[in-house]
Amino acid sequence: MELIRITTYNDLGRYEKEWSAILEENDNTNPFIEYEFVYNWWRFLGKDEKVEIYAVKENDRMIAFCPFQSEKTWYGYILHFLALGDANYMDLIVRKKDMDRIIMFVFDTLIKEKKRVVFYLHGLLESVETHSKLSNYLKARNMKERYSRIVTPYIDLKNITYEDYMKPRHKLHGLDRREKRLRLLGDVQLQISPASEINQVFKLHQKRWKKKNDTSGFSSERKQAFFKYLAEQSNGKLRVRLSTLKLRNEMIAFTYGFACRGRYLGYVLGHDSDFDVYGPGRVLVKEKIKRNIDDGFQKLDMSIGYEPYKLEWNTDSDYTRKTIFSTNTFRASIYRYFLWLKEKLISRVRKYYSIVIFRRNTIGKLKYYLRNKDKFHFWKDIWKNRLQPFLYERKHYLIAKLTVSEMKLNSHFEQITPEMVLSMKGERKETLQKIYNGYKGYYATDENKAFWVNENVIRLDDIEVVENLKKKTIYIRDWENENLKQILSFVQGKYRPKYIFVHVNKHDKKNIQSLESNDFEITERLSYSRVLGKKKVKKDVEI
Structure with a gap:
């Protein structure tokens, strides 16, 4: 055999x-080792990387390929699989029957050639035999192996029906309720979208991750051309499948995934953050599962990671390894040990999702503010909106009730419609959340100055107070935006309530007087305090 670089x-x-x-002979389902992925990754993203793909030649034909990147350092060389950070899985391209002898030949040759070398091999699935064959080789050569592993959830689609699969899951995180409320906004459809919509996918991803710590770089300027090119290809065993969830033809969620010989792998999932409360990502996953079953896929791979939604949707789990080993030289052994400690720490941290969320959201938001500090009153904003409320904050509200004794029906307001909300520019997310929470909005001339009516609860979101309402009772918020007398006249005709509730800041003398002049009476006093992050709400009921 001959090793060709x-x-x-x-x-x-x-x-x-x-x-x-x-790969065809092996019936490969790993999209990241398909020729189309490796070649185009190298062409678009690996030009400045030290890529070394080793081909094994025997009897005038190539029988194996080993996709590595090489770096020369103070201790010698480090060899790792290419596309680290972009390819979730990686492997040797070799026929199963040749695996043992190829591993022995390739690594013996590389060790002899480079002498001081550390191998750092990511993405080895434990369901594939490469990792065990490699372990056997290392034992035979008396070389120490260290590895970390991360859970890789998947859904086994063989021999299951969508209805049976969904029975224990349709109420996860209020999925049914969220989907129902989302569909009240308009027609919702899952589509397999053409590659021409990839730019909208990038925009949605950028919006979603603008204030988060994005480690994938999926929509970065550097990587867009690569992922776009893959999406445009229709030949070969590797195909990009762009699944999008659309509300009134507006894309609100997407999955960029790979299809490869009966396996679907969800690579990047994202949604419009304006719709956070509706959970469009979960709705998309549900619809995607149904579509994949209908399309005959055998496996829906949710990719690596401990994200809760993956462990809620999966039926089975694989594990993916990062394997580290080296020659027995002193400097290479030291660096191998350092890499192992680093991976051990990372793998432990990843199991604590709260730490992952802190790094992704809190650190990501801090980085966003630092990048854009010239656009903000940076330290003032940090102090006013973050630090000061955490250290110390107090708020006082009054709940006021009007007992309706006679109807006054001489005013008119227009209702906020879903179409209007979806076309909003500035306050769309906040308005969508109000609608989700059961509010209906009304306005006279300016929809940005609407008042909102809730027939179910009194909600003071900033102090996290929710109180249920009895029948024939309504709660009005943002009533200061319009004339109170006209509002009361309108809601009496629209809802025919016996009681009307509002809230007002304890120190807002003007609005308190307005309520009193319209026969409201104070029924409850709410005091909210927050000291070093610890929150407390005190309620005093007026008798």
Whole structure:
């Protein structure tokens, strides 16, 4: 056997047929080792990387390929699989029957050639035999192996029906309720979208991750061309499947995924943050599962990670390894041990989702403010909106009730419609949340100065107070935006209530006088305090 080093993607292009033939014979379902992914990753993203793909030649034909990147350092060399950070899984491209001898030949040759080398191999699925064959080789060579592993949830779609699968899951996180309220806004459909919509996907992803710590870089300027090109390809065993959830033809959620020989892998999932409360990502996952079953996929791979939604939707779990080993030289052994400690720490941290969320959201938001500090009164904003409320905050509200004795029906307001909300620019997220929480909005001339009516609860979101209402009772918020007498006249005709509740700041003398002049009486006093993050609400009922 002969080991041939391929150092340009143009040279790799000569071996497409041999590469693909090996994977076809193995019935490969890993999209990241398909020729189309590796070649185009190298072409778009790996030009400045030290890519070294080693081909094994025997009897004048190529029988294996090893996709590595190489770095020369103070201790020697480090070899890792290519596309680290972009390919969730990676492997050797070799026929199953040749695996043992190829591993022995390739690693023996590389160790002899480079002498001081650390191997850092990510993405080895435990359901594939490569990791065990590699472990056997290392034991035979008396080389120490260290590895970390991360859960890789998936849904086994073989021999299941959508109805049976969904029975224990349709109420997860109020999925039915959220979907029902989302559909009240308009027609909701799952679509397999064409590649021409990829730019809208990038925009949605950027909006979603603007204030978060995005480690994927999916929509970064550097990577857009790569993912767009893959989406435009329709030949080969690797195909991009762009699933989008649309509300009134507006894209509100998407999944960029790969289809490969009966396996669907969800690579990037995102949704419009304006719709957070409706859970469009979960609705999309539900619809995508149904579509994948209908389309004959055998496996829906949710990819690596401990995200709660993956562990709620999956039926089974695989594990993905990062394997680290080195030659037994002193410096290489030291660095191998350092890498192992680093991976051990990372793998432990990833199991604590609260830490992941802190890094993603809190650190991400801080980075966003630092990047844009010239656009904000940076420290003033941090102090006023973050630090000061955490250290110390007090709020006082009064709940006032009007007992309706006679109807006054001489005013008219227009209702806020879903179409109007979806076309809003500035306050869309807040308005959508009000509608989700059961409010109906009304306005005279300016929809931005609407008042909102709730027939179910009194909600003071800023102090986290929710109180249920009895029948024939309504609660009005933002009533200060319009003339109170006209509002009362309108809601009496619209809802025919016996009681009307509102709230007002304890220190707002003007609005308190307005309520008193309209026969409201104070029924409850609410005091909210927050000291070093600890919250307390005190309620005093007026007798």
